[in-house]
Amino acid sequence: MSRIEGVLNNLKGQGRKALIPYITAGDPSPALTVDLMHTLVEAGADIIELGVPFSDPMADGPVIQLACERALVHGTSLKQVIDMVREFRTRDDATPVVLMGYLNPVEAMGYEAFADAAADAGIDGVLTVDLPPEEAVDVAPLFAARSLDPIFLLAPTTTDERIRAISEHSSGYVYYVSIKGVTGSASINVEEVAAKVQHIHELTALPVGVGFGIRDAETAAAVGQVSDGVIVGSVLVDTIARNQTDPEQLKRALTDLLQPMRNALDNLTS
Amino acid sequence: MSTKLTKELLESLPDARGHFGDYGGRFVSETLMDSLVTLEREYHRLKDDPEFQEKFDKDLAHYVGRPSPLYFAERLTRETGGAQIWLKREDLNHTGAHKVNNTIGQALLASFLGKKRVIAETGAGQHGVATATVCARLGLECHVFMGSEDVQRQALNVYRMKLLGAEVHAVESGTRTLKDAMNEAMRDWVTNVDDTFYIIGTVAGPHPYPLLVRDFQAVIGREARAQSLTQAGKLPDALVACVGGGSNAIGLFYPFLTDESVAMYGVEAGGFGLETGQHAAPLCAGRPGVLHGNRTYLMEDENGQISATHSVSAGLDYPGVGPEHSWLKDVGRANYVSVTDEEALDGFRQLTRVEGIMPALESSHAVAYGTKLAAGMDKDQVVIINISGRGDKDIHTIANLDGIEI
Numbered sequence: 195m196s197r198i199e200g201v202l203n204n205l206k207g208q209g210r211k212a213l214i215p216y217i218t219a220g221d222p223s224p225a226l227t228v229d230l231m232h233t234l235v236e237a238g239a240d241i242i243e244l245g246v247p248f249s250d251p252m253a254d255g256p257v258i259q260l261a262c263e264r265a266l267v268h269g270t271s272l273k274q275v276i277d278m279v280r281e282f283r284t285r286d287d288a289t290p291v292v293l294m295g296y297l298n299p300v301e302a303m304g305y306e307a308f309a310d311a312a313a314d315a316g317i318d319g320v321l322t323v324d325l326p327p328e329e330a331v332d333v334a335p336l337f338a339a340r341s342l343d344p345i346f347l348l349a350p351t352t353t354d355e356r357i358r359a360i361s362e363h364s365s366g367y368v369y370y371v372s373i374k375g376v377t378g379s380a381s382i383n384v385e386e387v388a389a390k391v392q393h394i395h396e397l398t399a400l401p402v403g404v405g406f407g408i409r410d411a412e413t414a415a416a417v418g419q420v421s422d423g424v425i426v427g428s429v430l431v432d433t434i435a436r437n438q439t440d441p442e443q444l445k446r447a448l449t450d451l452l453q454p455m456r457n458a459l460d461n462l463t464s
Numbered sequence: 465m466s467t468k469l470t471k472e473l474l475e476s477l478p479d480a481r482g483h484f485g486d487y488g489g490r491f492v493s494e495t496l497m498d499s500l501v502t503l504e505r506e507y508h509r510l511k512d513d514p515e516f517q518e519k520f521d522k523d524l525a526h527y528v529g530r531p532s533p534l535y536f537a538e539r540l541t542r543e544t545g546g547a548q549i550w551l552k553r554e555d556l557n558h559t560g561a562h563k564v565n566n567t568i569g570q571a572l573l574a575s576f577l578g579k580k581r582v583i584a585e586t587g588a589g590q591h592g593v594a595t596a597t598v599c600a601r602l603g604l605e606c607h608v609f610m611g612s613e614d615v616q617r618q619a620l621n622v623y624r625m626k627l628l629g630a631e632v633h634a635v636e637s638g639t640r641t642l643k644d645a646m647n648e649a650m651r652d653w654v655t656n657v658d659d660t661f662y663i664i665g666t667v668a669g670p671h672p673y674p675l676l677v678r679d680f681q682a683v684i685g686r687e688a689r690a691q692s693l694t695q696a697g698k699l700p701d702a703l704v705a706c707v708g709g710g711s712n713a714i715g716l717f718y719p720f721l722t723d724e725s726v727a728m729y730g731v732e733a734g735g736f737g738l739e740t741g742q743h744a745a746p747l748c749a750g751r752p753g754v755l756h757g758n759r760t761y762l763m764e765d766e767n768g769q770i771s772a773t774h775s776v777s778a779g780l781d782y783p784g785v786g787p788e789h790s791w792l793k794d795v796g797r798a799n800y801v802s803v804t805d806e807e808a809l810d811g812f813r814q815l816t817r818v819e820g821i822m823p824a825l826e827s828s829h830a831v832a833y834g835t836k837l838a839a840g841m842d843k844d845q846v847v848i849i850n851i852s853g854r855g856d857k858d859i860h861t862i863a864n865l866d867g868i869e870i
Contacts, residue, residue, distance in 0.1 A: 328481060
């Protein structure tokens with residue numbers, strides 16, 4: 195059983211929902227990333243999605259675009275991001291880490307070299323925004339052989355036929371993109387999301403995480419009610435942007451943002 | 465090592481997943497997949513639909529003004545002192561470039577699909593103008609994304625688009641050029657996917673765009689082939705076209721691919737010189753990667769981050785290239801070369817001076833290489849240079865370089 199599956203099974207057994215924060219590696223500086231990852235865990239994260247910065251983040255809104263730019267100023271490379279997870283693992287071998295990013299840095303490193311390095315560093319899953327399962331035929335067996343969970347996106351526009359096919363290529367969880375848009379854009383319509391997630395649950399046994407548009411305890415609770423986990427990105431990254439000069443204040447601000455979400459999710463079941 | 469290309473092989477490409485050998489494909493976020501699948505299905509239905517084809521052909525004849533002439537450049541030939549130089553005059557099209565062939569086709573697709581809102585990216589502004597033009601004619605809402613650096617360089621085209629009723633969005637992210645305009649167009653498309661048709665201007669992007677843009681532009685090569693046989697009495701010995709994304713080049717090359725005797729040269733933007741790293745020549749000096757929905761040759765650093773590019777011509781200032789060109793390079797059917805900014809400017813001046821034809825800075829790259837190539841060939845040989853657009857839009861850039869305020 196993969197680390198992701200283990201954590202999600204455990205939560206399910208307890209009737210709890212997963213809190214999955216996203217930050218961009220190297221933002222505001224590479225030296226801080228591992229510290230921030232520990233902060234996220236202490237504030238209640240169950241799984242961490244760690245963004246790999248890319249020069250052309252086509253699916254991201256301005257907040258994460260700027261995070262990529264800040265990280266790239268320091269030359270943050272995929273290899274360095276993998277090393278950050280290796281360092282994180284020296285203190286935390288329980289919290290799953292999913293790398294999230296775009297395909298080209300992985301292509302540049304080479305699929306096999308990447309899969310080896312990621313597995314060796316203790317990375318658990320890989321979500322590549324611009325790699326649909328149709329194009330993943332070469333890389334899928336390399337991930338499977340190293341127990342790396344491929345996480346794929348589902349969108350409001352995804353047909354039933356595709357939901358089934360994508361789920362068959364996924365393990366760990368599937369990531370439902372709650373809105374048509376880029377990260378950090380519109381606010382979500384909880385009723386629509388609830389209906390779609392329920393429908394996805396009918397088509398796959400995999401846990402469903404929901405991301406895009408979750409910005410506070412209230413939206414986290416509303417989405418947590420209908421899914422297996424909530425993914426929180428832009429609001430955290432925006433907090434990093436606003437506190438980039440003071441690491442201690444930044445950690446407090448991230449904690450102040452995540453803890454109420456954690457509490458709201460845990461109160462759903464009490 | 466050149467592979468012999470048969471009609472059967474060419475017709476099998478792109479394959480069902482949109483691949484030209486190792487290149488092409490559909491590398492986009494999930495939200496766009498359904499739209500791309502629908503577009504592919506509808507295009508395959510419509511391309512053989514007589515009503516659609518009749519409309520397309522009629523528009524090309526009566527709105528664009530096709531066929532465009534194949535013109536024998538007698539003085540340029542004499543001055544060059546080699547092969548006969550013939551010019552395919554896409555600069556004479558309505559809106560002044562080859563871009564309109566494609567925007568007519570895609571706007572027709574948009575209307576057949578019932579989409580009322582159109583978006584486009586543009587570099588030099590020619591594709592933006594061509595899109596704004598067909599939207600004005602069909603009554604479609606039009607949004608054009610353009611890097612803020614290009615908005616500066618191509619102020620004339622920005623104003624033309626506004627007059628045509630389009631909203632021009634200056635893109636401030638990244639390097640503020642064509643690649644960032646394309647990122648922003650993709651972001652808009654993801655957000656407004658239900659009612660929006662994305663008219664991509666070049667043979668890049670996710671499948672089926674490289675296929676349908678090539679099909680719409682192939683009219684250039686079909687005409688040139690027939691014109692060469694009639695006017696020059698033979699097939700050309702060489703074709704020369706500039707390559708940014710590569711739509712005018714693929715349009716010229718495609719109908720000649722099985723004619724083994726016809727050599728092909730795609731001319732990339734060498735900028736300040738390949739050795740400086742400041743250029744936009746991924747086929748000459750890049751390596752394969754994935755950007756904007758397709759696998760193709762790219763300019764990137766060792767970590768897979770896309771490099772900033774440089775060219776005096778905004779329309780060639782792009783780090784990628786259409787996937788079919790990547791394939792044609794690898795199989796050895798077409799040659800990809802580069803000329804520098806300076807050589808292109810010399811080409812611009814020469815054609816203006818001896819033929820009274822002012823080519824776009826993009827097309828000036830083809831002129832510069834084409835004359836060099838012709839100089840080393842025999843007098844009975846024929847070279848066709850694609851004049852993909854006219855140079856009016858570049859007058860300010862050239863005056864600036866000459867230190868003249870207009």
